[in-house]
Amino acid sequence: MGGKVVVNRCMSLDGFIAGPGDSMDWGRGRQLADFVDPDDMARIAGATGAMLVGRRTWDVGERMRAESPDLVDYPFSGSMFVLTHRALDPAPPGVTPVSGDIRAAVATAREAAGDKDVEVLGADAAGQCLEAGLVDEVLVYVLPVLLVDGTRFSSPTTPRTDLEPIDSTRSGDATILRFRVLGGPGMVGHASRT
Template sequence: MSDVGAGTGKVVVNRAMSLDGFIAGPGDAMDWIAEHVPADAFQDVMVATGAMLVGRNTYEVGKRMAHQDGSYDGGAQFVLTHTPPDEPDPNVTFLTCGLEEAVATARGAAGGKNLEILGADLASQCLQRGLVDEILVYVVPVLLGDGVRFSPPGLDRIDLEPFSNTQSGPITVLRFRVRK
């Protein structure tokens, strides 16, 4: 299922989502994901990923998560932020540039593999500007009722082309191409 072919990786919005459309629960809770999705569940995605571009809030939430131990194995990590932290993280490059430059920088570091985009606001901005090639969603069998939605309000219509849906244990994996 790897997307890496001729050495030109794609920009992929990658996220787990509850059946009712939330990527995080109230208070940015994401423990429900680990309850349903083992860390090594989708190795093909990790192999295809060369770098990750994350929004600052998602980075902070990830730092608080128990399984986040700095040993991410999906390539270089970049965080797009207005204000880098006072204490640098040796495993992360903080970018304060514009969105297009951040995507280009992280994509260059991906070495021909995919660039993963994480974070609702960041992904929404990338989608609005036509910077995303694919969306990969792991639908988790849980209803959260509230939290952070898949996309924030105000996102204009984006047409998608489904190209894969599979079942992996209790998780439904959906893949879409972004129509440009």
């Protein structure tokens, strides 16, 4: 399997990945796609073969789609897996619920992704993957807003993770940061990757 496991997050400058009540409104009704250059978003989505999405993040996305049917969505066309202990009723076409061991869920997503990346979305899903040492990279869209409150980038239970900056790119009104997880899968924060 040639692709990477990438935690993908948008974040306010003060470190929140969502506002109060899981709001993904980044100010004046703007969503992530309103900040990032469409070509950059398409390039990142094109490198992605599968997504592993936490249930809470999935539910927030479903709520957003119900409230704004014309919402510009992420231009992704691969396999989608939702980490959940509750049934998706009904599960949309192309969406597979997964539960149990996080390593098995990531392995399933990696197999579906082939040579492309697996994107991990959601604070809890990302924390589980980081704790298990399964993450290769962290990609962050930093948005020009201070939310002051909401869901933090990482929970207090997320293990210390040492990162190496790989890239910093201005994209529209956002800044895209990419970091390599030092030690690589299985060795979070312990040793430099060779």
